[in-house]
Amino acid sequence: MNLPHSPAEEAVSAELAEVRPALAGPYGAALGGARAAVLTRLWRALAFEPLPWVVRRERGPDGITLLLAGGRRLEGPAADPYTTAATVDELLLDGVSYRQAGRLMSALGVPHGDAFAAELDDSTASLALSRAGQPAAPEPEPGTTWEWEQRIVDGHPYHPNCRSRPGFTVAEQLAYAPEHRPVVTLGLAAVAATECLVAGGWPAELRDGGRILVPVHPWQARHVLKQTGRDPDALRAGYAAHPLMSLRTLSPVSGGPHVKTALSTRLTSSVRDISGYSIETAAAVSAFAQELCARLDGRLHITRTLGAVTAHTPDLAAVLREPPEVYADAAAGERVVPVAVLADAPFARSAAWRAGFARLALSVCLRVLDLGVALEAHGQNLLVVLAADDAPVRLVYRDLADIRISPARLARHGLPVPPVSGRLVDDDVTVLRRKLFGSLLTGALGATAGSAAAFGDMLAEAAGLPVTADTGALLGGPLPTKALTLMRLSPGVPGDQWAELPNPLAGG
Known part of the structure; x- marks a missing residue:
């Protein structure tokens, strides 16, 4: 189906004709998939985030109906909160079909929706550009960590603004964005x-x-x-x-x-x-x-x-x-791979490999949380060291700018409290668990699994987790995730806002 281009899509197309005309055809071909990818991410948010104008959600075997303030109805397919595939190409608002996230958001008429709609259009256009610039033929496995990182084409696995780059021209995206490999x-x-x-x-x-x-x-x-x-x-x-x-x-x-x-x-x-x-x-x-x-x-x-x-x-x-590579023994065949690439990495496709990785990541990060530090262990900050046979053997974490440190937990383990104050320091158990679970579980591990069913299997097989005060929260209830769309629609609300996702180990 030929849909009218958004202003952002038209702008990218026009600039491509000037700066990289060879990409014009691939860009046009990539638009349909990019629209579905962004719409899928938006539908996840609409289906699970605590949006104030969603009055009720009616979940059936074939889909979900959202009853909105004012009596409107938004209908779509069943929503898998852990999917990384583009599974939604159409949503119905009062019976009218919408296939572009930005157009749907504008039609919803919610507070701050028009600004967010422009961001969604920008994300869609930039994602199509990112996909258009990829090699057509399969490539050999990267030899360096930075080459692995440049294989991440679609950006954030769950954010509708996965590729939003306001202020960047097409020429600047091609010149500076990692997926274009400049x-x-x-x-x-x-x-x-x-x-x-x-x-x-x-x-x-x-x-x-x-x-x-x-x-x-x-x-x-x-x-x-x-x-x-x-x-x-x-x-x-x-x-x-x-x-x-x-x-x-x-x-x-x-x-x-x-x-x-x-x-x-x-x-x-x-x-x-x-x-x-x-x-x-x-x-x-x-x-x-x-x-x-x-x-x-x-x-x-x-x-x-x-x-x-x-x-x-x-x-x-x-x-x-x-650089993370300093923690791998290259002579022994070890290499370091960012967790964000695992969903598509050939060596990580088996259920046994993913369960072993989940066991490593959960056991280490739960232990660190018990000691008193909540890591923001999403797929960008967390890397895994692989042995020569691809087995996950240890973790590397980078970027300490947004961890949370609990002085009370450190003291219980006889660990010195670092001489810092401010936002890094927090003893609130909810804050600490959200920081780790919302990055590692509903972020890195969920995206690695790619679906709720595979995520449940991966967690179930990750036996032998340490028994800590936090393990029960991991196994026994809904899992926290950042309400990314609610945050974009609440510009006057500071800090993170949260949603709860079904926990495949707890049945909800």
């Missing part, structure tokens, strides 16, 4: 050391006398620093790097530490900058994480923060971090 040249902003806050060590090669050289993403230089009075053309020549799946974190072509750059745009839900708080706490939290790993028998490594700097603005900051 090499990005970072600039260096020279800032007087007296005007910077530095945590940890800052390498000599990124210093020049009394100046700190701060790596800057070219998009940030052009669109943000220019507005603050810094001339992008005045930046010093930096170095070439491969963008990772977070887009703003890059792996230098020459090797060495990964660099997390400031990139002040909203990707999926949040504006991606580097706060002064994360710089202030970087060294202390990194040192604390290394002490914590000593309690885990080598089954978990947390990449060290090697240095962090800010020019006292989130618009100009950077973090240097160990």
